[in-house]
Amino acid sequence: MKILDLIIKKRDGMKLSKEEIDFFVKGVTDGTIPDYQTSAMLMAIYFRGLDDDETALLTIAMAHSGKIFDLSEIKGIKVDKHSTGGVADTTTLILAPLTASVGLPIVKMSGKGLGFSGGTQDKLNSIPGFNVDIDENHATEYAKKTNIVLMSQNNELTPADKKLYELRDVTGTVESLPLIASSIMSKKIAAGADAIVLDVKCGSGAFMKDIDSAKKLANIMVSIGKNSGRNVRAIITSMSQPLGNYIGNSLEVIEAIEVLKGNVKGDLLDVTLKLGAHMLILANITDKEDTAIKILKENIENKKGLEKFREMIIQQDGNPNIIDDYSLLPHCEHEYKVISEYSGYITETNTALIGRASLETGAGRSYKEQELDYGAGIIMKKRIGDKVEKGETIALIYSSSEEKCVSAGEFIKKAIKIEKDKKEIPPLILDTII
Numbered sequence: 298m299k300i301l302d303l304i305i306k307k308r309d310g311m312k313l314s315k316e317e318i319d320f321f322v323k324g325v326t327d328g329t330i331p332d333y334q335t336s337a338m339l340m341a342i343y344f345r346g347l348d349d350d351e352t353a354l355l356t357i358a359m360a361h362s363g364k365i366f367d368l369s370e371i372k373g374i375k376v377d378k379h380s381t382g383g384v385a386d387t388t389t390l391i392l393a394p395l396t397a398s399v400g401l402p403i404v405k406m407s408g409k410g411l412g413f414s415g416g417t418q419d420k421l422n423s424i425p426g427f428n429v430d431i432d433e434n435h436a437t438e439y440a441k442k443t444n445i446v447l448m449s450q451n452n453e454l455t456p457a458d459k460k461l462y463e464l465r466d467v468t469g470t471v472e473s474l475p476l477i478a479s480s481i482m483s484k485k486i487a488a489g490a491d492a493i494v495l496d497v498k499c500g501s502g503a504f505m506k507d508i509d510s511a512k513k514l515a516n517i518m519v520s521i522g523k524n525s526g527r528n529v530r531a532i533i534t535s536m537s538q539p540l541g542n543y544i545g546n547s548l549e550v551i552e553a554i555e556v557l558k559g560n561v562k563g564d565l566l567d568v569t570l571k572l573g574a575h576m577l578i579l580a581n582i583t584d585k586e587d588t589a590i591k592i593l594k595e596n597i598e599n600k601k602g603l604e605k606f607r608e609m610i611i612q613q614d615g616n617p618n619i620i621d622d623y624s625l626l627p628h629c630e631h632e633y634k635v636i637s638e639y640s641g642y643i644t645e646t647n648t649a650l651i652g653r654a655s656l657e658t659g660a661g662r663s664y665k666e667q668e669l670d671y672g673a674g675i676i677m678k679k680r681i682g683d684k685v686e687k688g689e690t691i692a693l694i695y696s697s698s699e700e701k702c703v704s705a706g707e708f709i710k711k712a713i714k715i716e717k718d719k720k721e722i723p724p725l726i727l728d729t730i731i
C-alpha cells in the first residue's frame with residue numbers, strides 16, 4: 298500500500314477502507330509517513346470529509362495507536378465526561394466529586410489548556426501541592442479506595458492524535474468535524490471509559506458557533522460511540538456567555554467549591570446537574586433525569602460532594618485547607634474594576650472576547666510552553682439580561698500588572714453589549730443527542 302494512492306483516493310472523494318485507515322494511522326504513529334504527506338491527507342479529509350464508518354475506523358485506529366488504560370479492576374460502570382471547551386467551564390471540578398460521592402467510579406484524565414484559560418489539569422495545579430501525574434496503578438488504587446482520581450493526560454495514550462493535532466494546528470485543518478470527533482473520542486476510548494457524556498458547546502465562545510454544526514459534531518461522536526461499543530450521549534449547551542462567573546485557574550477552583558458548598562445557583566450549576574444526571578443514567582443508577590438531578594442536589598445539600606472533593610485533594614497531596622480558606626490559593630496583587638459607561642441591560646456578550654481578556658491577564662496560554670499565572674483572571678459581575686447602571690462594576694480583573702488589567706478591561710468592554718431594552722436570554726441547554 299502506498300500513502301500517495303490513499304491521498305489521491307481521498308482527494309477524489311472516495312471512501313477509505315479499514316486497511317487503508319489503519320495503514321495511515323500506523324504510518325503517522327511510527328513516523329514512516331512524512332509530515333508533508335500526512336498534511337496532504339489531512340487537507341483531503343478536511344475538504345472531502347469522512348463518512349460515519351470511516352470516522353469510527355479512524356477513531357478506533359487512533360485509540361489503539363498507543364496504550365489503552367485498563368480500568369477493569371475497578372468495579373462499576375466507568376463513565377467519563379468531556380467538554381468541547383468554553384469559557385468559565387468549571388463543570389469537571391464539580392461533577393467529578395459530586396458523581397463520585399453518589400458512587401460512580403471517576404477516573405478522569407484532563408489536558409492542559411491552550412487559549413483563554415487553563416484546562417482542568419491547570420486548574421488542579423493551582424491547588425498548592427496537588428499532584429496530577431498519576432500512573433495507571435495508582436489511578437486504579439485511588440479509584441478503588443475513594444471512587445475518584447483526576448489526573449493529567451497520560452503521554453502514552455493516542456500518539457497518533459498528538460501527531461495529527463500538531464499538524465492540523467499548523468495546516469488550517471483543525472475545524473473539520475470528523476477530525477475533531479475522532480480526536481476527542483480516540484482519547485476517551487483510550488482512557489478506558491465504558492460510557493461517555495459529552496458537553497458540546499455552542500456559541501461565540503465555542504468551536505461550534507451555530508447549532509447546526511454543534512448538532513453535527515454531537516451526532517458524529519454519539520455514532521462513533523455506538524460503533525465502538527461505548528454508550529455515549531451528548532448535551533449541546535450554550536456558550537453565548539461564560540458558563541460560570543469566575544474565569545481563571547484558582548478562581549475557577551473557588552467557584553467550583555462554592556457550587557459544592559451550595560452557595561452558587563445559575564447556569565454553571567444547571568449544566569453540571571444536567572451532565573451529571575446523564576452520567577448517573579449511563580451508570581444505571583436511575584433511568585430518570587429528574588430523579589438523578591434530585592440525587593445530585595441532595596449530595597450538594599448534605600455536603601457529600603464537597604467532602605469527596607476534600608478527600609481527593611488529600612489523596613493527591615494537595616492542601617485541603619484551601620476549601621475553607623481561599624487566601625491559600627494563588628492570587629494576584631492587582632485588582633481592576635471594569636466600569637460600565639452606559640445604563641441599560643446586557644443583551645449580548647462576545648464570549649470569545651471575554652476569553653481573550655482572560656488570556657491577557659495571564660490565566661491562559663498563547664503557546665504550549667507558556668507558564669500560567671494561576672491567580673490571574675476575571676470575575677464577571679453581570680450576565681445577559683442583567684440591568685446595569687452607568688458607573689457600576691461589570692467585571693473585576695486580576696493580574697500581575699496594571700497594564701495587563703487595563704488591556705484585559707478593554708476586551709471586556711468590547712465584549713459586552715448594553716442596550717436600553719431588555720432582550721430574551723438565550724436558552725442554556727440546546728439539545729440532547731442519545
Ligand code: URA
Nearest residue numbers: 471476477478480481
Ligand atoms: N479537542 C480535541 O481533543 N481535539 C480536537 O480536534 C478539537 C478539540
